[in-house]
Amino acid sequence: MPPELDPAPPIPDAVLHAPLQPVGANPRPLIAIILGQICLHAGMAGVRVAAPLQALTAGYSAWAVGVLLALFAAAPVVFAMKAGRLADRHGYHVPLRLAVGLCAAGGLLACLSQAYAALCVAAVLCGTGANIGMITIQRSAGRLAGTATERIKVFSWLGLAPAIANMTGSILAGVLIDGIGFRAAFGVLGVLPLAALAIARQVPKDGALTLAAPTAPHLPRRAAWDLLRSVPLRRLMLVNWLLSASWDVHSFVLPVLGHARGMSASAIGTILGLFAFSVAAVRLLLPMIAHRLRERQVLVGAMVSTAVVFAVYPLMPNDGLMAVCAVLLGMSLGSVQPMIMSTLHHITPPERHGEAIALRSMAINASSAAMPLLFGVVGAALGAGALFWVMALAVGSGSFAARRV
Numbered sequence: 001m002p003p004e005l006d007p008a009p010p011i012p013d014a015v016l017h018a019p020l021q022p023v024g025a026n027p028r029p030l031i032a033i034i035l036g037q038i039c040l041h042a043g044m045a046g047v048r049v050a051a052p053l054q055a056l057t058a059g060y061s062a063w064a065v066g067v068l069l070a071l072f073a074a075a076p077v078v079f080a081m082k083a084g085r086l087a088d089r090h091g092y093h094v095p096l097r098l099a100v101g102l103c104a105a106g107g108l109l110a111c112l113s114q115a116y117a118a119l120c121v122a123a124v125l126c127g128t129g130a131n132i133g134m135i136t137i138q139r140s141a142g143r144l145a146g147t148a149t150e151r152i153k154v155f156s157w158l159g160l161a162p163a164i165a166n167m168t169g170s171i172l173a174g175v176l177i178d179g180i181g182f183r184a185a186f187g188v189l190g191v192l193p194l195a196a197l198a199i200a201r202q203v204p205k206d207g208a209l210t211l212a213a214p215t216a217p218h219l220p221r222r223a224a225w226d227l228l229r230s231v232p233l234r235r236l237m238l239v240n241w242l243l244s245a246s247w248d249v250h251s252f253v254l255p256v257l258g259h260a261r262g263m264s265a266s267a268i269g270t271i272l273g274l275f276a277f278s279v280a281a282v283r284l285l286l287p288m289i290a291h292r293l294r295e296r297q298v299l300v301g302a303m304v305s306t307a308v309v310f311a312v313y314p315l316m317p318n319d320g321l322m323a324v325c326a327v328l329l330g331m332s333l334g335s336v337q338p339m340i341m342s343t344l345h346h347i348t349p350p351e352r353h354g355e356a357i358a359l360r361s362m363a364i365n366a367s368s369a370a371m372p373l374l375f376g377v378v379g380a381a382l383g384a385g386a387l388f389w390v391m392a393l394a395v396g397s398g399s400f401a402a403r404r405v
Contacts, residue, residue: 045169084358102129107190278330314385
């Protein structure tokens with residue numbers, strides 16, 4: 001038998017579980033993390049707008065454009081777990097550099113060549129880079145908080161970053177394409193993520209991240225799926241999936257339902273815009289009332305209210321009442337992401353936060369890629385309105401799991 005290896009030296013609890021400097025003592029690291037997320041995600045979002053437009057301009061079919069868009073979400077499913085382990089091993093700065101490099105490479109590749117194959121590779125690079133950055137940023141943001149109240153505040157502020165980035169990247173891509181053309185637009189979008197590196201200097205290094213890493217050969221690597229042995233985490237993942245699917249259902253069904261009722265494109269767009277506005281508004285409000293909130297109560301309340309809104313949504317006779325439903329739904333769904341992230345950090349080991357966030361990311365991206373196909377089948381068989389009722393039943397039933405997280 002081979003000789004037994006010496007056991008690994010224990011990691012001191014004070015080091016392993018110590019958060020970064022609390023956000024209340026110094027807000028600059030949190031501001032830097034949020035701005036870094038905006039720069040990184042805006043570059044990817046801009047490429048995600050520009051690449052399909054370039055493909056359509058070149059005469060490619062709608063199916064080819066669909067494949068191109070799917071690559072932005074498919075790549076993160078494949079690489080999410082490696083990204084989580086990388087963040088657990090090296091902390092914030094090393095994974096962020098990789099994320100920025102991949103996003104920049106994707107944009108610059110599309111700048112050099114607008115061939116369809118090059119755009120597909122750019123989609124994989126940008127999608128993977130943005131996902132690595134998101135997992136790294138969410139993990140480090142959670143370590144800026146020392147209490148549940150601080151975690152809710154941190155993730156509420158952080159939740160605004162993707163919304164700002166999507167808006168900024170999309171508008172910037174359109175303006176650049178119309179003003180200076182596709183090639184130069186891709187070049188600018190490829191350079192934008194580099195700003196995250198300069199901002200990252202405001203985020204302190206976290207020694208615990210390196211110490212917790214299984215870099216030595218005698219530290220066994222546990223399978224990420226081992227985390228799902230935790231019953232609370234399994235329930236949280238179910239709740240997360242149901243609420244994520246609710247976003248997808250609303251985005252998919254509302255245009256179909258509105259079109260079937262003869263609503264104008266501007267009316268449908270306004271309703272979706274009000275939904276997005278209410279999501280942002282509730283996340284601005286959450287930090288101010290975080291000290292009065294408990295994650296479990298907010299999750300249960302959001303799921304019950306989401307189920308009620310879905311149940312009555314198809315019964316609304318006009319676009320004004322549908323807009324009211326959209327606002328209420330946005331308030332419910334907008335409140336849950338900070339609570340889910342806070343709970344996730346609370347119920348998983350500190351040295352495996354990255355893997356836990358990666359599991360969540362995999363579930364969301366896989367659902368976003370697969371659910372529209374299922375929605376199409378169910379909608380064709382039962383009607384668009386029935387999808388709201390199916391989700392009302394599913395989310396309402398899932399609220400029992402939320403009570404036991």
